[in-house]
Structures are given as structure tokens and as C-alpha cells.
Amino acid sequence: MTISRLIVFIALLLSLSPAHAQTASPVSTPVRPQPPTRDPGSPGFVTAKELSAGVLPSPAQDGNFILAPVHDPAPETLPHPDVPQGTVSEFSLNSAESKFYPGIAREPGTFGKPDPNDPAKLIVTTSHAAPYSRRVTVYVPRQYVPGSTVPFIVGADGPDPVLFTTLDNLIAAHRVPVMIAISISNGGGDAQGSERGLEYDTMSGRYAEFVEHEVLPQVELHFHVRLTHDPNQRATMGGSSGGSCALIMAWYHPELYRRVLTYSGTYVNQQWPSNPQTPHGAWEFHEHLIPGSARKPLRLWLEVGDRDLLNPNVMRDNFHDWVLANEAMARVLATKGYHYQFLFARNAGHTDRAVKQQTLPEALEYLWHDDPK
Secondary structure, eight states: OOHHHHHHHHHHHHHHSHHHHTOOOOOOOOOOOOOOOOOTTSTTSOOOEEOOTTOOOOTTOOEEEEEOSOOOOOGGGSOOTTSOOOEEEEEEEEGGGOSSOOOEEEOTTOOOEEETTEEEEEEOOSEEEOOOEEEEEEEEOTTOOTTOEEOEEEEESSOOHHHHHHHHHHHHTTSSOOOEEEEEOOSSOOSTTSHHHHHHHOOSSHHHHHIIIIIHHHHHHHHTOEEOOOGGGEEEEEETHHHHHHHHHHHHOTTTOOEEEEESOOOSSOOSSOOTTSTTGGGHIIIIITTTSOOOSOEEEEEEETTOOBOOSSOOOSOOBHHHHHHHHHHHHHHTTOEEEEEEESSOOTTOHHHHHHHHHHHHHHHTTTSOO
């Protein structure tokens, strides 16, 4: 037998061997279906102005707008060497020091189960006390005058470098007031049973009170700044659950905050533990709270993507559609006479980075449009 035929014969034997026959095929990982692309002209969606490619609404306009599918970054979101740059510093806060949030966590790889008697409730049995440490990142503009009282914006899920760079450029151009940005990281995890979920999705004033009493005094102490107590000079912002948190802060404490900026706001049923006063979590904003309350002195900027989230969980309670939730927000805000601007972004996912880079300067200008610079 020639050497070449011997090699072929051995290869054939190996292919028939028990060891080879018992080799397991790789197990495919289930892939979550992508959210469908939504049409802003769908029945029930708000009437909105379609914008041409590269065009943004005026910061002087209230109302509903549809962004074209190409999202180029605004020049103001990019560093410019000739523009004065603020300082960005940080400090840490530990759960052991907090009277508001001593810390919880959900066991890794575990999730809640729907209550068989109420699909709007999620039963979580694997959440327990757990310590955390969080960063607070603070932007102080070069134009800040030591000892002066200054406006500020509080952001969730920090740090947020795009916000800091954008403020450099807008402040230098006198398009927004000189302001400090306080970018607070969350306490960890996500959704029900986590520290982040507890902080951002709970329908109460607790997170705003935590910021007021445990974060802002430390900012003033560490960086020798004076933060305003005027609610018209204070803003909140965030994306996803951080966006719902931004509105929750202002809704429950309008004496503290009156300007709100949100990307893909989670105005859905993420609250845990369940609260009988707001059984559908942040879905209650457009379902009951805003329609059933006197208009509050709030100014809001909201965005949602055409491929934003749709029920990516086990509850199937019909309160987990991010697009419908934000559309409903726009509708009730208009009905109640709020000053708001709502952008529906084509070709955009959840908290889409390209959309944020395109729109953040205009959003901040809109937020502060009624304020003398």
C-alpha cells in the first residue's frame, strides 16, 4: 500500500471511530428577535412633521417631529481645540454611606416570573442585599466664576463624555447658560430586583431626594461650586430607565427640577416592588398621571427610535412597548398643554448613539430656550 493510500485509509478509520461519532454538535444560542421597525404614520401615532435629511427642529418649536434615517454627528458634539474646555473630575459614593440606597442585587443569571394572578406584576425571589460603589463624574465649565451660583443638569448612567463636550461648545457660543453637569453612575444591575432598577424605575421621589441630600452636597464640597436651588435652573436627563428616572425626579419634585431630557424613555412597566398607587409603573405617566393631574411647570424633550424596544421580557402585560409609550407621552403632553418636543427617529434603535450625537445640542438648546443666556 502506498503512503498516500495509507493516509486515506487511516483518515477513514478515524471518521468511523466511536470517539468521533460521539462528538457533540455545538448548541446554538437562542437569538432574541429584533424589534420591528415602526412606521410613524401608523394609526394611533401622533401627527408629526417629517424633516429632511440633516434637518433638526428649531429649539424654539414645540411639537412632534420625524427625523430622517441618516444621523450624522452634530459638530457641537465633537471637541474643538479653540473652544474653552471644562474640567471633568469624579469621586465615589459607597452604599454603606447611603441612607436612601443601602444596596440590592439580583443573583446573576436569574430573572423574575410573572404573577399568575396579575401579569403586570413580576415576582422576583433572587434579589438580596448587596453593597455597591458608584462614580459621580462632574463637569465644571471653564467659564464658571468661583463663588457664583450656577445652573446644573443631572444625568443618569454616567459618565457622559458626549454631554460634557457638547456643553463646552454650546456654552462658548452662548447657546445655553454656563452650567455644571453631574453624571451619576447607577448602583448596578438592570431591571426588576437590581439596584439600577430600584433607583430608576420606582415611581416615587426617592431618587431625587437621594441626589439632593447625598450627591449634591458632595459635589459642592469636592469641587468648591455653588449649585442653584432655583428649579427653573435645574435639569435632569437620561436614556432608557435613566430617562424615566429623569421625569420621575421632576414629576415628584417639581420644586427641585423643571427641565427633562430623555432618549428612549422607559415609560413602561418596569417598577419593582409593585406599588398599588402606580401598579403599571412608569406606564402610569401617560395612562393616568399626566392626563389626571393639573399641568406641572415642566419643559420636556423626548426621543424614541423606530426600532426601539418591544416587550423584551416574560410578562406579556401589554405595558412594555417603548415606541407606543413615547407616542402616548407626546399625545398626553400636547393635550395638557405642556411645552415639549418629541422626536421620532427613523433607522434608530434603543438609546441610539448616532441619534444622540445628532440631536443633543438641539435638545439642550430647546430645554433652555426660555431662559436668558
